[in-house]
Amino acid sequence: MESFSNPAFVLKSVKNVVFEDRPIAPLGPKEVRVHVSETGICGSDVHYWQRGRIGKFILEEGTDMVLGHESSGVVVETGSEVPNLNIGDRVAIEPGVPCRYCAHCRDGKYNHCEDMVFAATPPWDGTLAKYYNVAYDYCYKIPDHMDMEEAALVEPVAVAVQICKRAQLQAVDSVLVFGCGPIGLLCQSVAKAYACKKVIGVDISDGRLAFAANFAADSVYKMSMRSETESPEDFAIRISKDIKAKFDLGAGADVVLEASGAEPCIQVGVFAARPEGRFVQAGMGRELVSFPVTEALVKQLNWTGSIRYSTGVYPNAVDLVASGKVNVKSLITNRFRFEEAERAFELVKEGPILSLTKISKMQSIRKPNPQLPDSVFQMFSMKGKSVIITGASGGIAHEVARALAEAGASISLWYHKNPLAEDLAKELIQKYGVEAHALKVDVKSWEQVEAGVTKTVEKFGQLDVMIANAGIPAKAGGLDQTLAEWHDVVDTDFNGAYYCARAAGNVFKKQGFGNLIFTGSMSGHIVNIPQQQACYNASKAAVIHLAKSLAVEWADFARVNSVSPGYIDTPISGDCPFEMKEAWFKMIPLHRDADPRELKGIYLYLASDASTYTTGSDFIVDGGFCCP
Numbered sequence: 001m002e003s004f005s006n007p008a009f010v011l012k013s014v015k016n017v018v019f020e021d022r023p024i025a026p027l028g029p030k031e032v033r034v035h036v037s038e039t040g041i042c043g044s045d046v047h048y049w050q051r052g053r054i055g056k057f058i059l060e061e062g063t064d065m066v067l068g069h070e071s072s073g074v075v076v077e078t079g080s081e082v083p084n085l086n087i088g089d090r091v092a093i094e095p096g097v098p099c100r101y102c103a104h105c106r107d108g109k110y111n112h113c114e115d116m117v118f119a120a121t122p123p124w125d126g127t128l129a130k131y132y133n134v135a136y137d138y139c140y141k142i143p144d145h146m147d148m149e150e151a152a153l154v155e156p157v158a159v160a161v162q163i164c165k166r167a168q169l170q171a172v173d174s175v176l177v178f179g180c181g182p183i184g185l186l187c188q189s190v191a192k193a194y195a196c197k198k199v200i201g202v203d204i205s206d207g208r209l210a211f212a213a214n215f216a217a218d219s220v221y222k223m224s225m226r227s228e229t230e231s232p233e234d235f236a237i238r239i240s241k242d243i244k245a246k247f248d249l250g251a252g253a254d255v256v257l258e259a260s261g262a263e264p265c266i267q268v269g270v271f272a273a274r275p276e277g278r279f280v281q282a283g284m285g286r287e288l289v290s291f292p293v294t295e296a297l298v299k300q301l302n303w304t305g306s307i308r309y310s311t312g313v314y315p316n317a318v319d320l321v322a323s324g325k326v327n328v329k330s331l332i333t334n335r336f337r338f339e340e341a342e343r344a345f346e347l348v349k350e351g352p353i354l355s356l357t358k359i360s361k362m363q364s365i366r367k368p369n370p371q372l373p374d375s376v377f378q379m380f381s382m383k384g385k386s387v388i389i390t391g392a393s394g395g396i397a398h399e400v401a402r403a404l405a406e407a408g409a410s411i412s413l414w415y416h417k418n419p420l421a422e423d424l425a426k427e428l429i430q431k432y433g434v435e436a437h438a439l440k441v442d443v444k445s446w447e448q449v450e451a452g453v454t455k456t457v458e459k460f461g462q463l464d465v466m467i468a469n470a471g472i473p474a475k476a477g478g479l480d481q482t483l484a485e486w487h488d489v490v491d492t493d494f495n496g497a498y499y500c501a502r503a504a505g506n507v508f509k510k511q512g513f514g515n516l517i518f519t520g521s522m523s524g525h526i527v528n529i530p531q532q533q534a535c536y537n538a539s540k541a542a543v544i545h546l547a548k549s550l551a552v553e554w555a556d557f558a559r560v561n562s563v564s565p566g567y568i569d570t571p572i573s574g575d576c577p578f579e580m581k582e583a584w585f586k587m588i589p590l591h592r593d594a595d596p597r598e599l600k601g602i603y604l605y606l607a608s609d610a611s612t613y614t615t616g617s618d619f620i621v622d623g624g625f626c627c628p
């Protein structure tokens with residue numbers, strides 16, 4: 001299966017499943033392609049596997065179907081008309097997409113749509129494959145703190161939310177839930193999240209009741225089995241009286257949620273409901289059962305069913321899981337690798353005894369590769385990318401900005417005192433036809449940095465790259481400089497770089513992508529002589545280690561690297577005395593300082609998609625100075 005591009009778990013015919021390499025379906029303009037992470041297995045999956053049909057949905061002779069419908073994943077591709085999702089977004093997938101146009105859909109009751117495309121419902125393929133295409137509006141971005149298992153289990157939570165919606169739950173309600181399997185448990189939890197007064201779980205299994213008592217229900221009730229000598233009606237009346245008395249329900253429960261599908265539970269439920277009470281049938285059992293119709297008639301019972309989900313239910317379910325009000329994690333009893341999918345199905349088939357939701361761990365934790373062009377020149381292209389570069393009036397920044405603009409980037413040039421950057425902006429616009437502007441930002445001020453980033457994002461729509469480049473040299477050695485000079489260097493070279501990183505990082509995290517490049521220095525690696533500049537050296541060493549630290553912290557959404565130039569022929573070193581420079585040239589293996597254009601390549605490499613696997617690295621460009 002290693003060589004498959006889209007491995008899938010396919011039902012070929014009843015009880016016959018295989019792993020197959022399925023073609024990757026073309027992506028519609030309003031669809032996203034999701035790399036599936038986790039999939040829960042439920043009774044309906046097992047039903048198709050064992051019988052090939054549920055009601056009118058039949059796996060026809062000669063056709064096959066990918067199984068699975070409770071899934072989460074990561075967006076790896078977006079159609080041309082997808083407004084709200086980006087590559088890298090983690091999502092919960094709603095498995096059914098309706099037509100949106102029929103009377104049911106327009107009424108918000110799309111669970112009745114005749115043209116519903118529902119995962120793993122013949123003839124539609126399910127989600128137990130590497131990739132699944134889904135309409136963007138049926139795909140929900142989940143918050144960072146929610147994990148992929150929780151996102152996959154939003155599906156059964158949505159089923160429970162729909163059931164509770166049908167019951168029109170209110171805080172004053174007493175709620176009797178029959179069945180303490182996954183859906184029953186989730187109904188109990190959702191009812192508690194909706195602040196219902198009293199929630200009681202009913203089941204016949206001690207194990208499930210013990211779990212329910214710990215999970216969400218206020219109380220649990222063990223239903224006994226009817227003896228041969230007692231009529232079903234007498235049994236239902238006796239048990240319902242017992243429940244009403246035991247839980248102080250007066251004339252009966254305000255709401256009965258029937259999630260077992262078992263005939264005795266349906267019968268007890270009708271008797272246990274209060275006059276005018278609400279009863280929602282959610283469990284699926286035998287097609288025909290004997291129903292206490294006179295009792296229901298006399299108490300004017302409001303009976304209804306519940307199927308799948310309708311408008312607003314899925315986002316509600318995401319919120320309930322995200323807020324921690326419904327704890328789906330504790331429902332997971334078994335985890336399987338994708339390759340073990342059949343074993344997961346075997347286990348769920350055992351049904352009633354092991355009734356909690358299983359999840360099959362679909363894919364390895366390996367993240368998908370980025371989509372890269374074949375052409376190396378295209379990899380270095382900056383078209384469509386926007387860049388901030390600080391210290392933009394300086395010599396290094398000038399050449400780096402020219403390089404990135406030539407490669408197609410929009411550029412925001414930040415300067416502090418020297419307005420040379422204004423001229424550079426004009427040059428970039430004229431010469432390279434890109435968008436560019438100069439912005440006066442003092443990187444020592446967090447407020448100015450934050451405002452500068454906001455302004456740049458407003459102008460360019462996004463921020464792809466932050467180059468934290470601004471820096472000043474130390475005026476003297478550690479003992480000779482004043483404290484004010486010390487603080488000025490640290491505040492500019494280290495704190496200023498951090499402010500730029502922080503402001504950009506906030507944007508990167510929200511976007512789900514970004515790229516931070518610090519200008520370090522070889523002085524962060526070695527101690528220069530003869531000049532004394534402890535403060536500068538220490539600040540640059542801090543910047544280099546900050547880059548590595550942020551690279552690890554931001555690995556999910558941004559890359560972070562640093563460039564450590566050696567001696568560069570720029571105005572910053574222009575004032576140095578002839579003798580000092582001669583001393584440097586003697587020590588540099590290449591016996592010269594650098595033309596700033598010799599840094600263009602490394603910055604373009606780091607800023608572009610040529611370096612998508614490079615993060616946490618420092619690049620020394622020093623003519624060999626650090627070697628000896």
Ligand SMILES: [Zn+2]
Nearest residue numbers: 042043044070
């Ligand atoms: Zn399901």
Ligand SMILES: [Zn+2]
Nearest residue numbers: 099102105113
């Ligand atoms: Zn429809």
